[in-house]
Amino acid sequence: AQSVTQLDSQVPVFEEAPVELRCNYSSSVSVYLFWYVQYPNQGLQLLLKYLSGSTLVESINGFEAEFNKSQTSFHLRKPSVHISDTAEYFCAVSDTGTYKYIFGTGTRLKVLA
Amino acid sequence: EAQVTQNPRYLITVTGKKLTVTCSQNMNHEYMSWYRQDPGLGLRQIYYSMNVEVTDKGDVPEGYKVSRKEKRNFPLILESPSPNQTSLYFCASSLFQGNEQFFGPGTRLTVL
Numbered sequence: 108a109q110s111v112t113q114l115d116s117q118v119p120v121f122e123e124a125p126v127e128l129r130c131n132y133s134s135s136v137s138v139y140l141f142w143y144v145q146y147p148n149q150g151l152q153l154l155l156k157y158l159s160g161s162t163l164v165e166s167i168n169g170f171e172a173e174f175n176k177s178q179t180s181f182h183l184r185k186p187s188v189h190i191s192d193t194a195e196y197f198c199a200v201s202d203t204g205t206y207k208y209i210f211g212t213g214t215r216l217k218v219l220a
Numbered sequence: 221e222a223q224v225t226q227n228p229r230y231l232i233t234v235t236g237k238k239l240t241v242t243c244s245q246n247m248n249h250e251y252m253s254w255y256r257q258d259p260g261l262g263l264r265q266i267y268y269s270m271n272v273e274v275t276d277k278g279d280v281p282e283g284y285k286v287s288r289k290e291k292r293n294f295p296l297i298l299e300s301p302s303p304n305q306t307s308l309y310f311c312a313s314s315l316f317q318g319n320e321q322f323f324g325p326g327t328r329l330t331v332l
Contacts, residue, residue, distance in 0.1 A: 139318045156320065206317050
C-alpha cells in the first residue's frame with residue numbers, strides 16, 4: 108500500500124533563509140504528487156502539483172518541488188522564506204490506479220524574525 | 221463564489237447518537253472525498269466518490285457511511301459515534317482525480 112513520509116514534524120527557520128521540507132513516498136507506480144498548505148484554523152490549499160512532464164514544478168509564491176522518481180521523493184524548497192510562510196505543509200500522493208489520496212503527517216514550518 | 225461548504229462547523233454529541241455532516245460543492249466536480257485530521261497523523265481519507273452513485277473506502281472507513289445521490293452533495297454519516305471519532309473533518313472536491321482538491325472549512329466533532 109502507498110505511504111507518504113514527512114520526516115520533519117517541525118522546521119524552525121529564520122526569515123530570508125532557505126528551507127527544504129522533505130517528502131518521500133513508498134511506491135514508484137504511476138502517481139500524482141501534491142503539496143498543500145494549511146494556515147492556522149483554515150482548510151488546506153494547493154501549493155503545487157506534479158502530474159507529468161517537467162520534474163521541477165513551481166508555485167506562484169516562490170516555492171518549488173522536484174519529482175525524483177528513482178528516490179521516490181518530492182521535496183519542497185524555497186530559497187528565502189517570509190514570516191507569512193509560517194504554516195503546516197502536507198505532502199500528498201494520489202495513486203492513479205486506485206483514486207485514493209494518501210497524505211503525509213505534515214511539517215510545521217515556523218519562520219522566525 | 222466557487223466553494224465547498226460543510227455543516228455544521230462545530231458539533232458536540234454523545235456516544236451512539238447518529239449524526240450527519242453535510243458537504244456541498246458548487247463547482248460541478250466529479251470527485252469528492254472525506255478526511256479526518258488528527259494531531260500527528262495528518263489527514264487520512266475516510267471515503268471518496270468518483271461520481272454519482274460511485275463510492276469507495278479510503279484508509280479509515282470503519283464507523284462511517286457516505287452516499288452520493290447527487291453530484292454536488294456528499295454527506296458523511298456516523299451511525300453510532302464513539303469518542304475515538306472525535307476529530308477535525310474535511311470534505312474536499314476536485315474536477316477529476318489528479319486535479320487540485322478544494323477543501324471545505326472543516327467540521328470539529330467532539331463525541332463524549
